Amino acid sequence: MGYNPDKPMDGRLSDLGPPHYEQFFPQVIRENKGKWLWHEILQAGVLMHKSETGAEVYTVRVGSARLISIEHVRELCDIADAHCDGHLRFTTRNNVEFMVDAKEKVQPLLDDLASRGNKFPVGGTGAGVTNIVHTQGWAHCHTPATDASGVVKAVMDELFEYFTSQVLPAQCRIALACCLNMCGAVHASDIAILGVHRKPPMIDHTRISGVCELPLAISSCPLGAVKPAKAVVNGKEIKTVKVNVERCMFCGNCYTMCPAMPLADPDGDGIAILVGGKVSNSRQAPKFSKLVIPFLPNNTPRWPEVVNAIKGILEAYAAGANKYERLGEWAERIGWEKFFEVCEIPFTDKSIDDYRLAYDSWRTTTQFKYTSHTASYTK
């Protein structure tokens, strides 16, 4: 039996929800849930948790491209079957975790993983770079301003040593969103890679009234830049919209609401870099990421400008920050003017907020450091 298109409601099941998590627990997890006392990272990618029962669980964390095939998932299952009684889990940042209940089971697992080429890199723990949370990009999405998987591959190839080691002052969370919709917490990442458009939408007058409600298109613009208009199509005057390009900030929300307003463009689109965000409440409160590089081009297939910019920031941070200091904490401690100086990032007016809460970011004190930027004032 199976789905019968002639009787779609017959026997239909719905609202089953997800499977209960407990059935998927490895035995050591099932027995020790709620009893864990402390943990320690034994080496990059290998954690040990100690229970009050005396039990220990050893976790091996493995990177993943996130965009993975059935065959890849089956290979993960093979590994789980061979070492972990058929159990595995995924982390929020798209790593895979294999758990074993005894220390001696760790090395065989590591050896197995290493034997499978570059598919299962071990790391992503502690004061390093873990997997890049990212979106779909050109592989699947209709609104992106850049690719996702390709950029991530290029960046992680370059930062690989930071994934497999713990040599940074603190963890560094990198995230990528391929447009301003930001599926994923790019707005609160140590380093954020953000796809941005820079050309206003085109208006497809021949199709607009067929594919969207004009009032919705008009109200979609947070700045009121989309206005009612008329156009002549095939000799007939029709109702449509126009865009005040002076007020357009390329957010793409109009295109989200109206397919007749595409804005993607090979030259217009690219990547902005934001830094200094965090989510954890540890020490300082959560922080938003700040835009420090407004645009880098989509130079496929390896985005060298993006990769170099990120590596440069990461290395300046690794060299300058105190132990425990997240990237944003470091930048605030030394002052953002120093951040731009030590990272050798040109400062542009694009980094000065002019949106809704902009005033709060203006420097309303005489406290500042002299940097290369102020040289013309002090010479």
Add this chain to the structure above:
Amino acid sequence: MGYNPDKPMDGRLSDLGPPHYEQFFPQVIRENKGKWLWHEILQAGVLMHKSETGAEVYTVRVGSARLISIEHVRELCDIADAHCDGHLRFTTRNNVEFMVDAKEKVQPLLDDLASRGNKFPVGGTGAGVTNIVHTQGWAHCHTPATDASGVVKAVMDELFEYFTSQVLPAQCRIALACCLNMCGAVHASDIAILGVHRKPPMIDHTRISGVCELPLAISSCPLGAVKPAKAVVNGKEIKTVKVNVERCMFCGNCYTMCPAMPLADPDGDGIAILVGGKVSNSRQAPKFSKLVIPFLPNNTPRWPEVVNAIKGILEAYAAGANKYERLGEWAERIGWEKFFEVCEIPFTDKSIDDYRLAYDSWRTTTQFKYTSHTASYTK
């Protein structure tokens, strides 16, 4: 000769500007301008400045009501003539300063001042309370929500010991503005006393078209609560305005623009207390004052609720803050929730911003201290 109303332009002088400051310098100031090396407060109200020439100038600082008579000014002149070769100056906070060029001239000056009753209190220096910067209030102004000189007299009588001593953790700047126009830097004071209205304007339909331009009245409202309307006056329909009281925040800007919209009221008007502002860039950047008590009544002639509130805050600050810590720095260090707790000020939703940049003040972290306010959650 003098002004001739028949020939107003004859011999008219204009744009003379202020007199040049230098002619008013005491000799020791004239000789040592730009040469000062350091200063020291010898006792509350008495400063000594040392010049690189070896010269010294001793300054005695004296409080003032600011609202002073010709006779009082003449008495100041008498003192200046007797001790200071006829020189004196006023400070930004409306104190009077008498300067002498030798230490032995200080005590006779102090004795003279003390002999004149309570007119010339010496103090206002260092880690104390100096004179309250204030506005006109009921003595002269058309928009006030409270008096100025009367409130200041009541408060300074109570805080007098803090004017004549230096026992606080740092200087404490108090300011009063009798309405939201805030003539004076009330928005950046350690303690701000602010006159507030709480009733929306009345509309004097019989006079409105004679005394103001309706479009100006309408556009005066920052929240668009003033709308065009019609009314019947003496049987005739006239154009006027109406106020959406739900959107009125009692700023009084409409009354400033249109005399036919008075909003002052004996019960509606009173005083709000704001704290924690500062202007200096020392240590931390300048800070705005924060509203901690939204309303206290105009209980003339001595505003006991206001006086008690301020004294309570000042004493809690004096007891709790570290040396050098301004009131706002203290409140931020202990957390504003603790500020309300230790000052025993009831917290109300009026202290939660809901104006333009409000979001920035919302607590977007899990970091908070449990206080009396959260008792119902944790019991």
Add this chain to the structure above:
Amino acid sequence: MAKHETPLLDQLESGPWPSFVTDIKRQAEKKPECWDILGILELSFKERITHWKHGGIVGVFGYGGGIVGRYADVPERFPGVEHFHTIRVAQPSSKYYTSKNLRQLMNLWEKHGSGMTNFHGSTGDVILLGTRTENLEPFFWDLTHEMGQDLGGSGSNLRTPACCLGTSRCEWACYDTQEACHSLTMHYQDEIHRPAFPYKFKFKFSGCPNDCVAAIARSDVAVIGTWKDDIRIDQAAVKGYMANEFPANGGAFIGREWDAFDIQKEVIDLCPTNCMWMEDGELKIDDAECTRCMHCINVMPRALRPGAQGGASICVGAKAPILDGAQFATLILPFIPVTKDNDFEELIEFIESIWDWWMEIGKNRERVGETMQRVGLPTFLRAVGVEALPQHVKYPRENPYVFWNEEEVEGGFERDVQEFRARHAA
């Protein structure tokens, strides 16, 4: 054998990080439509622009979410991806799986879909990437009947809730995030599958203020573990850390030579409230001044543990920038119990007070955080029946613009201007 030349993508097969290109090629050997995935992506790499178009509405009968429509804008060149819809499958709490379960799901996807997946989507679901419209109902039938599993959410509904791994493998979790997430997900199946909200709505459950699922950055209701009693201290372990017997920060720095551990510099001086000190060789904490930031606990996990009386702080209203700018969630309830013992009653009651209000006054495509900003935090608090607390704000209001209600002001708002004029000549 490759159906298209992919010289640009081929360059992404080198390097130490796992290559999605190599992986897709492997899959293409079994599922030839994967060659068209590579082909259309290569075209995007060449032209530097996407070739997917607006999805339109596709789905399974009776659900308003769970499927995202997707079509190629060059279908004639890449017929294998002409339709390329996404299916969101609801993940189990904390994303533990058995190989049996995953193999079964993969078999279904081999039968009905492209062969490519995301483990996982940003919200938390398993993403099955690319299938045709006519495959949706058959896949859903098999998913529900053969596996007893279900779709996640999309559209203006409750999105699939997500949680950290909580007490299952973390010593810091202050409540059982997995059970809370699973229970509420089951409780709100209708809200997940049938859009009835102004816009999307997300729950995320983090066990402690480290917030490993970014609840405070990404969810409309963030349930973040905390405690109301004191940090538990093992003074012997403190001494162990001071003697360098244990690695700092749970071993997070192993691999770099830092100076020897210094409890003063690394713990006490970094405490944001300065509420810790050493006294007679013991670490002291003034817990009344602690804001439970987790730093000291993170640094010395063998010595310090969250208090024993766990629960959660509830923060409301996070979102990404579109439209009004990003928001973190705002602390609304400082502490509530979160427990299955009473079926999460406090949490459910609070969530529904938000929904009741937001469904009435929220505008189309307005996240609850934006609605909160539009009406103001005091109005929101009244709407959900929460008393104003100083803990709701970082600092009190910096402007004098208070909206007084008529009933709060003696004598009300009504006055007679003629009476006024009798006392005050114009």
Add this chain to the structure above:
Amino acid sequence: MAKHETPLLDQLESGPWPSFVTDIKRQAEKKPECWDILGILELSFKERITHWKHGGIVGVFGYGGGIVGRYADVPERFPGVEHFHTIRVAQPSSKYYTSKNLRQLMNLWEKHGSGMTNFHGSTGDVILLGTRTENLEPFFWDLTHEMGQDLGGSGSNLRTPACCLGTSRCEWACYDTQEACHSLTMHYQDEIHRPAFPYKFKFKFSGCPNDCVAAIARSDVAVIGTWKDDIRIDQAAVKGYMANEFPANGGAFIGREWDAFDIQKEVIDLCPTNCMWMEDGELKIDDAECTRCMHCINVMPRALRPGAQGGASICVGAKAPILDGAQFATLILPFIPVTKDNDFEELIEFIESIWDWWMEIGKNRERVGETMQRVGLPTFLRAVGVEALPQHVKYPRENPYVFWNEEEVEGGFERDVQEFRARHAA
């Protein structure tokens, strides 16, 4: 003898602080109209409401400011204050006076006015409080002819500039605030007396970042002294402070028993940039990390002094809350020389670049800070010809909403949607 009963005001004659009531009564003996000041104020104390009404326009011929009109709304009861206009007299820089000058001014006011004054108004002028319309021109004649003095500003013009006492009696002033204030006041007499701006405009001159005239809180152009070289250190005096030979903070704490001075706790640990330390008994400063906040200099004035190369930071746009909320001034020029040697050329050029732009695009009753907010800081910087600096902001933009100009984007904004559709089917 008192003309009115003033039982409420009489209560303000007791207490240690100078009593304005006693003072007015004293004046009333010579100037009987002062009894009506007390009378109308007593009425306000009784009724808890003001009895002054909107002023209307009064002034002296040829000036658009300097006088503020004021009338009683109960003139029949208090005829002595029926008219009660304020005259603003421009004060000398830093408010130094001779008794001769003050006596002369008081004599004029005895002749033409009420007998009451404010020393001084919030902006800085001498305020002569209360006179009748017909006295204005005679007073102005005498003020200009007998004293050679002038009115200050009011209305939508340049308000009377003000300054701290600067180098005249302060060792910290980084430029001559008095001369800058006086020179610009003289230079802009026309702008002070004849309103031509969208709204008021204020200059304030502070000699150092302690900002004793609150320039950063209150002025449209705040000229705040700073330096570009290193803090000057007298190591012997540092040792003197450490040995408790000198009182900390210039004696500001004399009168309370604090712990003995501790340079680590009171100076080094309180430095906001942590750029100071002790080394071999000497205080070291990494001046490249210093933000010139003044704390260390304030604490040890005998040991530390601002650098020798003084100038000013220019901040723009402060204002009180009406309408959009209060603003502090924003740092625009990090450092400029401020010197009479070139007639303050850099400062004047910058001020006029602001005015040129603001007079064109500022709205009626819009302070320049509000105009800046309306157009955005980047647009303002372009308008006044200042290159964007990281020093202009506390932190970079937190949202992704960049306004790109067409000329910055390769290929511009114009595109052909038909061409696009040829490559991307709808």
